[in-house]
Structure formats: structure tokens, C-alpha cells
Amino acid sequence: MSSIEIDPQTPKLLIKQGAEALVYSTTYLLPHIPALLKHRPSKLYRHPTLDARLTKHRCLSESRLLIRARSLGIPVPAVYFVDESRGEIFMEWISGSSVREVLDKVLAQEGGEVVVDRMMVKVGAVVGALHAADIVHGDLTTSNIMVRNAGGSELAGSGEREVVLIDFGLGAVSTQDEDKAVDLYVLERAFTSTHPKAENLFQDVLKSYEQSFKGAKAVLRRLQEVRTRGRKRSMIG
Numbered sequence: 001m002s003s004i005e006i007d008p009q010t011p012k013l014l015i016k017q018g019a020e021a022l023v024y025s026t027t028y029l030l031p032h033i034p035a036l037l038k039h040r041p042s043k044l045y046r047h048p049t050l051d052a053r054l055t056k057h058r059c060l061s062e063s064r065l066l067i068r069a070r071s072l073g074i075p076v077p078a079v080y081f082v083d084e085s086r087g088e089i090f091m092e093w094i095s096g097s098s099v100r101e102v103l104d105k106v107l108a109q110e111g112g113e114v115v116v117d118r119m120m121v122k123v124g125a126v127v128g129a130l131h132a133a134d135i136v137h138g139d140l141t142t143s144n145i146m147v148r149n150a151g152g153s154e155l156a157g158s159g160e161r162e163v164v165l166i167d168f169g170l171g172a173v174s175t176q177d178e179d180k181a182v183d184l185y186v187l188e189r190a191f192t193s194t195h196p197k198a199e200n201l202f203q204d205v206l207k208s209y210e211q212s213f214k215g216a217k218a219v220l221r222r223l224q225e226v227r228t229r230g231r232k233r234s235m236i237g
Contacts, residue, residue, distance in 0.1 A: 010026055010027060011027070012024040012025070013025045018169075020040055020058070020169060021038050021039060021041075021087075022041060023036060023039075024038075024039065025093065026090075034093035035092065035093050036091050036093050036094075038088070038091070038169075039086070039087055040058060040088075041087065052085075055084070055087040056085065058169070059083075059084045059087050059088070060082070060084050062089065062168045062169055062171065063082045065135055065172075065173070066078075066168055068135065068173075069130060069133060069168075072129070072133050074130055074165070075148075075164045075165065076165050077091040079092075094146045094164050096146045096147050096148040097146070097147055098142060098143045098144070098145065098146055098147070099119065099123065099142040099163065100141070100190075102116075103116060103195045117204055118160065119147065119163065120201050120204035120205045121207075122208075123145060123205050124205040124207065124208025124209040124210075124211075124212065125208050126145075127165075127184070127187070127205070128208065129212055131209075131213050131215070131216075131219065134173055135173060135174075136171060136173075136179045136180055136183050137168060137183050138169070138171045138172060138183070140183045140184070140186050140187045141190040142187070142190045144166050145163055145164070145165055145166070146163065146164045146166055148162045149161070177215070177218045177222045178222055178226070181223040184209070184219065184220075184223050185227060188202055206220065
């Protein structure tokens with residue numbers, strides 16, 4: 001997507017290793033511009049031609065989703081540079097803590113539920129805006145929603161600060177209520193399985209979601225069906 005040359009000697013620190021990609025903390029063009037590098041390495045078990053095609057497709061798909069979301073005012077990392085042939089995306093570094101980390105720390109504090117309640121409203125509004133744009137995240141967990149730092153303590157004022165959606169590697173464009181309902185179901189499971197104190201507060205996410213997205217009622221009806229199927233699978237398993 002660009003002819004900019006990235007210095008291969010730029011320092012990189014591996015911060016996450018997933019099934020499809022490696023994520024590094026690095027810089028972009030200048031040492032004082034922090035950046036995140038997402039690299040999809042070649043898969044030796046795939047035919048080289050197929051591997052190159054899949055890598056290019058997934059890299060471009062993720063970057064296009066980020067660009068589309070950001071153009072609509074949805075808080076996601078800015079895309080700096082894409083090298084689809086190498087399977088690399090350089091993007092904005094989001095300084096802050098994941099919603100999961102914030103929940104773990106804030107809910108342990110006295111009065112923490114008030115902070116979390118405000119944060120849930122922001123999460124619901126952001127997800128509602130995403131779905132209104134017909135974008136589904138694909139892996140909407142509390143680890144993939146960041147609370148951006150605003151100076152000072154990472155946790156101070158968490159309920160007021162911006163929430164940012166990250167990691168669109170499994171994202172897609174979809175108009176289907178089912179896909180959007182599955183997004184919400186995955187997020188709900190993330191809350192209930194790792195943050196039992198926040199289970200009731202998740203209702204604030206849904207209320208805010210409904211207020212920010214005109215098509216929310218149909219998605220929430222479908223969410224009930226997705227929950228039912230999920231419970232049946234759990235019982236069978």
C-alpha cells in the first residue's frame with residue numbers, strides 16, 4: 001500500500017505471540033513515535049502460493065477494517081504502514097490498560113463499581129458504533145478493548161477515558177444480525193467467565209449499545225438465540 005522503506009534494524013520487542021501473528025512494540029520512522037507491528041509469518045505447512053495469498057488477504061482485510069472504522073470516528077488504532085507481501089501492519093501504539101486489566105484492579109477497590117459502570121457505557125457505545133458501520137470484530141473480548149492513558153495513574157479516571165478497540169485479525173464486514181449477536185455473546189462470556197463481579201454491569205453495556213445503534217433490538221433478540229445455543233453446547237460438552 002506504500003513505497004515507504006522501514007529500517008529493518010529498528011528495535012522490536014515481542015509482546016504477544018498468537019496462532020496467526022506476532023505482535024511487537026517498536027517505533028515508526030522516528031525513534032520518538034511508538035508503534036505496534038503486527039507480523040503474520042509464513043506457515044510452512046501451507047503451499048507457498050496459498051500461504052502468500054492468505055497472508056496478503058488477511059493483512060489487507062484487517063488494515064481496511066481499521067481504516068474504515070477510524071474514518072467513521074470509531075476509536076481504533078491508526079494504520080501507519082502496510083506491507084502485505086511481508087504480512088506486516090505498522091499501527092498506532094495505544095498506551096493504556098485492557099478493560100480486563102482495569103476490571104481486575106478497579107473492582108478490587110472500594111467504590112470501583114461506579115468507575116466500571118461508566119466504562120461499561122463507553123464500551124457499549126463503541127461496539128454499537130462498530131456494528132452500525134456493519135463491522136464485526138470477531139474476537140470481542142475484554143483483552144481486545146483498551147482504556148487509553150491520559151497521563152498520571154493508569155487506573156485513575158478509567159471511567160472517563162477513551163476506550164479503543166484493538167486486534168481486528170478476525171474481523172469482517174457483515175450486515176447479519178447473527179454475526180453481531182455472536183460478537184456480543186463473546187464479550188458477555190469474557191465478562192462472566194473472568195469477571196464475576198462485572199456480570200450485572202454487562203447489562204449497562206447492552207443498554208448503551210441499544211441507545212447507540214438503531215438496529216440493536218434485532219441483534220439483541222438474536223443474542224437470546226445465540227445464548228440458548230451456547231448453553232445447549234455447554235450441556236452436551
